[in-house]
Amino acid sequence: MKAHDDSVHHQVAQRLHESGLKYTAGRRQLVDLLLQHGRPASVPELLKKRPRLTQSSMYRNLADLEQMEIIHKVSGNDDHARYELTEEFIGHHHHLICVRCGDIDDFVVTASTERALDGALVQAARAAKFTVSGHRLDALGLCARCKR
Ligand SMILES: [Zn+2]
Ligand SMILES: [Zn+2]
Numbered sequence: 451m452k453a454h455d456d457s458v459h460h461q462v463a464q465r466l467h468e469s470g471l472k473y474t475a476g477r478r479q480l481v482d483l484l485l486q487h488g489r490p491a492s493v494p495e496l497l498k499k500r501p502r503l504t505q506s507s508m509y510r511n512l513a514d515l516e517q518m519e520i521i522h523k524v525s526g527n528d529d530h531a532r533y534e535l536t537e538e539f540i541g542h543h544h545h546l547i548c549v550r551c552g553d554i555d556d557f558v559v560t561a562s563t564e565r566a567l568d569g570a571l572v573q574a575a576r577a578a579k580f581t582v583s584g585h586r587l588d589a590l591g592l593c594a595r596c597k598r
Contacts, residue, residue, distance in 0.1 A: 451540040451556045455485050458539050462520055469518065476511045479503070481520070481535070490524040490532035490545070490554040527590070528552035544586070548593035555593070 462481055463473040483496050493512070497505060512533060515521045520539070524532045527547050532554055534540070542564070546555045559567075571582045 451488065451534075451543050451558075453485060453535070453540040455482070458485060458535065461539055465518060465520060471514075471518070474511075476503075476507055477515060480508065480511045480515065484521065484533065484535055489556045490526070490534045492530045492532050494530075496533075524554060526552055526554050545588045546593070547588050547590050548596055549590055550592055550596040553593050553595075557589070 459473075459478065459481065462477075466473050466477070479500065480496070483499055484491060486499070487495065493505070493508060496508060497503060512521065516523065516533070519536055521533045522536050524534055524545065526532055526545075527549050530552060534556075537543070541558075543556045543558045546557050548554070567585060567587065568582065571585055575582050
């Protein structure tokens with residue numbers, strides 16, 4: 451998802467600060483990489499972009515940011531963990547998951563489709579006396595590369 455980088459950094463710094471944590475260079479670099487990637491990224495993908503980062507510090511920073519709910523793991527179709535900034539920072543969106551190569555891309559639907567989805571879910575959950583507070587929606591299929 452495209453997000454305004456400066457405001458994301460500002461929000462993240464504020465969130466960390468509130469918890470008495472520092473927005474270290476390593477954490478900032480990781481948030482930058484995720485913003486640049488623009489869709490869920492695996493550790494190998496992140497390391498490929500910054501070969502000089504050590505794997506251990508990347509894992510540590512990922513764990514810290516995940517614990518702070520600044521980033522989260524995206525479940526895909528394979529065992530590769532992929533990370534993205536949470537919707538609080540990059541906005542509500544959905545995922546296109548390729549069932550062949552495991553690639554995940556982001557997509558958004560129109561506001562009226564979002565409303566229709568929410569309406570349908572509220573209806574469907576009513577019988578279970580379940581209060582809907584949000585939704586996730588993944589589309590499964592083949593990415594453009596795999597379809598060729
Ligand atoms: Zn694919
Ligand atoms: Zn939605």
